[in-house]
Amino acid sequence: MKWEQALTDYKHYLRIERGLSKNSIENYSYDIKKLILYIETHAIKVSPIIIDTHTVKDFIYSVSKSLNPRSQARLISGLRNFFDYLIFENYRTTNPLDLIESPRIGRKLPDTLSISDIDNLIKAIDLSHHYNGVNLGERNRAIIETLYSCGLRVSELIELKISDLFFEEGFIKVTGKGDKQRFVPIGETTQKFINIWIAIRNHIDVQPHSKDIVFLNYKGGKLTRAMIFTITKQLVEKTGLHKNVSPHTFRHSFATHLLENGADLRAIQMMLGHESITTTEIYMHVDRSHLSDILNKYHPRT
Structure with missing residues (x-):
């Protein structure tokens, strides 16, 4: 072979x-x-x-x-x-990596944004920004709101379809890793910003393969992952935020803020689309002061 x-x-x-x-x-x-x-x-x-x-x-x-x-x-x-x-597949009987040890690494904790950080980033979006007649400012606000409010991966955001929006029921259908689908709650504020963008989107000449895609570029095509990173980077630079921020940071912040406000870890796992609860458990290490508050509030011997 x-x-x-x-x-x-x-x-x-x-x-x-x-x-x-x-x-x-x-x-x-x-x-x-x-x-x-x-x-x-x-x-x-x-x-x-x-x-x-x-x-x-x-x-x-x-x-x-x-x-x-x-x-x-x-x-x-x-x-x-x-x-x-x-x-x-029976091509080999042994694995040449069996005797090779991986280096010991600590568990990397995700970077997070405070609520005020996120508010400042959203406020920094120029809602009057147009390019080739398309209001990209309103689109960018809807993008950042959706990343944070629904905890989406970048790949899930750019693949989000209009047919996946169930606003009357308060959910969106998200297609995650391995094409696994889940329903994620979506708040009224995020719904409002998406609807504002969709009203603008309706006047764009949409490319045939992107007819059902929510977030488009000014040419009517699907956005790339790189474009979402660029939008985020420009906002961070504009606000002077001294943190290492990527689109995934909004997902981490979504989970951390839910946990800090008392959400159940299993519910967070379902919303994030984690296959294993151990992946979600990393957020238990983000804010130890929150865990101390829970102990002081609920344990009978404190």
Whole structure:
């Protein structure tokens, strides 16, 4: 079996058997492509079926010099999953990563914004901003409000459809990782801003493949992930906010603020679309003062 064929088969497995999204599959494939490039560059005559631990170790050492411990751990995990797949398909009997340890890393806590930070970012949006006759200011306000108020991933936001909006019921249908769908509550304020944008959107010449997409660019096409990052970056610079803010920060802030105000962790898990509760539990570590307040309020011995 050649490397290219092994990678192609693995990507089919991730899409069909695991139900992963296109972005997730590309992330899984990235480190395998780096391994293939390393083997080709060094003219190593080895197939994915017979490659040994020594060769994999040399590769990891060569690329890890420029990686932090977290990236090294992700690299090792990605390769281990690939070779586990080859074992599953009976191409191999052992995993060359079995004897390779991942670096110890601390649990990374997500960055969060305060409520006043979010208010200031939204207030900084120029609602009169037009480009080619399209009011992009109103669109950007609706985007930031939706990211924060519904806790969406960027990929979920740009794929949000008009047919997914159930405002009378107070929910939107979100398609998350692995095409798994969930219903997320949406508040009246966010509904109002989306409706303002949709009224503007109705006057845009929408491209055929984007007829049902909520957030569009001025050309009537679907927005890219990069555009959402650009919108966020410009707002942060405009407000002079000295925090490391990305679109995902609004999602983290959504979950943290819910927890701080007494929301149930299981409910937060469902709204975020986390498959495992352990992923959601990271928010338990964000605000320890909140946990102390709960103990003081509810424990009989305090």
